[in-house]
Each structure stands twice: as C-alpha cells, then as structure tokens.
Amino acid sequence: MMITMQGKSPVHQPVLLREMMEYLVPQNGDVFVDGTLGMGGAASLASEAIAPQGFFIGLDKDAESLDIARNNLKKVAGKKELVHTDFRDMKSVLDELEIHQADKIFLDLGISSFQLDQDTRGFSFDKEGPLDMRMDRSSGLTAADVVNKFPEKELADLIYLYGEERYSRRIAKRLVSLRDEKAFETTRELAEAVKGSLRGTVKPGHTRIHPATRTFQALRIYVNHELESLEIFLQGFVECLKPGGRIGIISFHSLEDRLVKTAFRREVGQCVCDAPVELCKCPKKVNIRLITRKPVIPAEDEIFDNPRSRSAKFRVAERVKSI
Numbered sequence: 023m024m025i026t027m028q029g030k031s032p033v034h035q036p037v038l039l040r041e042m043m044e045y046l047v048p049q050n051g052d053v054f055v056d057g058t059l060g061m062g063g064a065a066s067l068a069s070e071a072i073a074p075q076g077f078f079i080g081l082d083k084d085a086e087s088l089d090i091a092r093n094n095l096k097k098v099a100g101k102k103e104l105v106h107t108d109f110r111d112m113k114s115v116l117d118e119l120e121i122h123q124a125d126k127i128f129l130d131l132g133i134s135s136f137q138l139d140q141d142t143r144g145f146s147f148d149k150e151g152p153l154d155m156r157m158d159r160s161s162g163l164t165a166a167d168v169v170n171k172f173p174e175k176e177l178a179d180l181i182y183l184y185g186e187e188r189y190s191r192r193i194a195k196r197l198v199s200l201r202d203e204k205a206f207e208t209t210r211e212l213a214e215a216v217k218g219s220l221r222g223t224v225k226p227g228h229t230r231i232h233p234a235t236r237t238f239q240a241l242r243i244y245v246n247h248e249l250e251s252l253e254i255f256l257q258g259f260v261e262c263l264k265p266g267g268r269i270g271i272i273s274f275h276s277l278e279d280r281l282v283k284t285a286f287r288r289e290v291g292q293c294v295c296d297a298p299v300e301l302c303k304c305p306k307k308v309n310i311r312l313i314t315r316k317p318v319i320p321a322e323d324e325i326f327d328n329p330r331s332r333s334a335k336f337r338v339a340e341r342v343k344s345i
C-alpha cells in the first residue's frame with residue numbers, strides 16, 4: 023500500500039483490488055458496505071460500480087482517515103454515508119440507516135500505509151514518534167500505557183499471543199527492568215529495547231525480520247482490540263447480508279485469517295469445535311457457501327509493485343438464498 027498524493031489528499035494503493043471487484047461484483051443498485059474505509063481507495067471503485075442507484079456505506083474507526091476518504095470520494099457519483107465507528111457495530115449502523123442488510127460487505131483488515139507512515143501515530147518501529155498506536159485516538163489505552171504499566175507476565179503473554187513472538191518472556195523482562203529507570207515514551211526507545219533483549223538469538227548466517235516487528239504487531243493488535251472486533255463482527259455478519267449477498271475479507275496475518283476461516287466454516291455448517299463427534303454442539307446450519315475454497319493471494323506483479331501485499335489473503339463467501 024504505497025502512499026501517493028493527488029492534490030492535497032493522501033491516497034494509497036489498495037491490496038487485491040482487482041480481486042475485490044472480480045469476486046464481490048459490485049453493480050448498479052447494490053448496497054455496498056466497506057467496513058475498513060481507509061483512504062477510500064477500494065471504496066471509490068466500488069461506489070462507481072454501484073452508482074447511480076446504489077448506496078455506499080463506509081466505516082472507519084480512525085477519524086483522520088475518514089476525513090481523507092471523505093475528500094477522496096467527494097467527486098465519486100452516487101449515494102454515500104461515511105461513519106466514524108468500529109465495524110463490529112455494522113448491524114446497528116445498517117439498522118439506523120433503515121437499510122438492515124447489504125448486498126456486498128468488504129473488510130481490508132489492519133492499518134493503512136498512511137497510518138503506518140505517519141510518525142505522529144507511533145505504529146512504526148523505524149520512525150521516531152510517540153508510543154500511541156491507537157486507530158481511534160479519542161479513547162482507550164495507548165501502547166505507552168501498556169508497556170509502562172502492565173505487569174511483566176501480562177506483557178509477556180500479550181506479546182506471545184498477538185505477536186507470536188517466541189522470546190516474549192525475555193522481551194517483557196527487559197522492558198520492565200528498563201521502565202523502572204525511565205518510562206518508555208517513543209517508538210525508537212521501545213524498538214531499541216526490544217532489539218537489545220534479542221541480541222544473540224539469531225544464529226550466524228540466518229536473517230530475521232526486524233527484532234521489534236512482532237512486539238509492535240502485538241501491541242497494535244492489543245491496543246485496538248483488533249481480534250475482538252473481528253470476532254464480534256464474525257459472530258453476526260450473516261445477519262448483515264441479504265440472501266445472495268457476498269462478503270469478502272482480506273487479512274494480513276495468521277491470527278486474523280484463522281478467525282475468518284473458522285467463522286466461514288461454522289456458517290457453512292461444519293463442526294468447528296474440538297469435541298468428539300457425539301459431543302459436538304456446533305449448530306451445523308448452512309448459512310453461507312464458500313466462493314473461495316482457498317484464500318486468494320496477490321499475483322506476482324502486485325507483490326513486485328507493492329511488497330506490503332505479500333501476506334494478504336482474501337476469502338469470499340455468499341449468503342445462501344433459502345433461509
């Protein structure tokens with residue numbers, strides 16, 4: 023997702039855009055909900071495709087991104103409503119608008135390159151900035167609150183769980199000992215401390231991603247309740263879709279993709295618990311059919327153009343008509 027400038031408003035290069043259009047097939051008259059509006063890149067194509075009779079609804083919990091999207095979408099035809107909210111509340115937004123259900127729902131999870139590249143937001147370990155990391159800056163704990171106040175065990179657990187970092191205990195121990203001398207305030211301070219705690223863990227001849235990558239991912243996911251929002255949304259997404267309507271979700275790491283895959287399996291009527299067959303209480307009701315059996319991944323030319331797209335996975339499903 024590269025940032026480019028058109029006039030004064032930043033836009034970015036969305037991931038798997040061709041595939042979003044191909045699998046969601048937005049068309050004139052559709053109600054299209056983009057739950058992760060970002061800069062409005064995917065939104066502008068979708069809103070054009072559903073105009074003039076369609077209704078585009080865009081959600082984002084980042085007020086600044088929403089303002090940029092509003093500007094970027096100004097000249098795009100058709101009826102639109104942009105709302106500052108978490109996509110976990112999509113059903114209430116649809117009910118308030120008296121629309122109730124959508125023809126197409128799209129989620130492109132995580133953060134945009136605009137958010138990542140802004141040093142004032144604190145998302146990136148290679149930019150000096152305040153240790154914030156909140157998408158919604160109007161509420162909630164910052165990454166600094168978590169790093170400076172959480173007990174060592176809790177810190178280690180969240181770095182392990184959300185960052186899948188095998189050295190989480192070692193990192194948490196070092197952070198706690200350093201913060202006793204001086205509280206962490208900036209991204210560089212944190213990145214350096216994590217790097218210091220991992221010295222000697224990479225075998226000669228082996229390369230590793232930046233040592234702070236997983237810790238930063240963990241803090242971002244925790245601070246923004248990312249998996250919780252996705253889980254809540256996935257519990258009720260079928261109700262947000264018209265029969266025959268489609269949903270497409272792009273995820274960027276295995277924790278997200280696992281949640282999407284499991285929810286789709288449950289709604290296809292499969293067992294998703296670990297219990298023996300005779301004890302399984304999974305509803306086994308067929309609410310959707312899978313449009314993509316395996317996740318769609320970016321083509322080589324897209325990865326070449328935009329290396330950040332390399333971990334993207336796109337899954338699509340359709341609500342069945344006979345419910």
Ligand SMILES: C[S@@+](CC[C@H](N)C(=O)[O-])C[C@H]1O[C@@H](n2cnc3c(N)ncnc32)[C@H](O)[C@@H]1O
Nearest residue numbers: 036058060061062063064082083084108109130
């Ligand atoms: C990868 S970007 C989306 C980019 C967008 N598709 C485009 O083409 O510009 C993800 C966006 O979703 C927003 N976001 C992430 N989780 C969210 C949530 N739970 N509710 C609402 N917005 C969320 C982020 O603030 C960010 O702007």
